[in-house]
Amino acid sequence: MKNIKALRLLREKSQFDLSLDTKIPNYRLSLLETGKAEPRPDELERLAKALDTLPEILTRDFSEELILQMCSSAVQGQLHNEV
Numbered sequence: 001m002k003n004i005k006a007l008r009l010l011r012e013k014s015q016f017d018l019s020l021d022t023k024i025p026n027y028r029l030s031l032l033e034t035g036k037a038e039p040r041p042d043e044l045e046r047l048a049k050a051l052d053t054l055p056e057i058l059t060r061d062f063s064e065e066l067i068l069q070m071c072s073s074a075v076q077g078q079l080h081n082e083v
Contacts, residue, residue, distance in 0.1 A: 001032055001033060001035055001038075001039070001058060001059070002033070002035070003057060003058050003059075004029070004032055004047060004058055005033040007053055007057070007058070008033075008051065013050075015029050015030065018047075018050055018051075021046075021050040022046040022047055023046065024046065024047070028043075032047075039058070044058060044059065
């Protein structure tokens with residue numbers, strides 16, 4: 001699930017930070033990020049919450065570039081609403 005890693009990096013979080021936020025062990029996060037394991041529903045919810053996204057974004061097969069575009073669009077929208 002490359003989306004987890006892409007969003008984690010976008011949010012400027014280390015695996016250790018995300019592990020603390022989600023209470024998912026660091027080794028498990030590594031397996032999830034590399035696609036060697038699939039997240040359980042409870043893990044998916046905790047990851048989505050910690051990464052401020054929807055669970056569907058984490059499970060769909062988006063390219064890292066598309067994730068960055070979606071997130072930058074959302075950030076631009078937030079900035080526009082704050083002005």
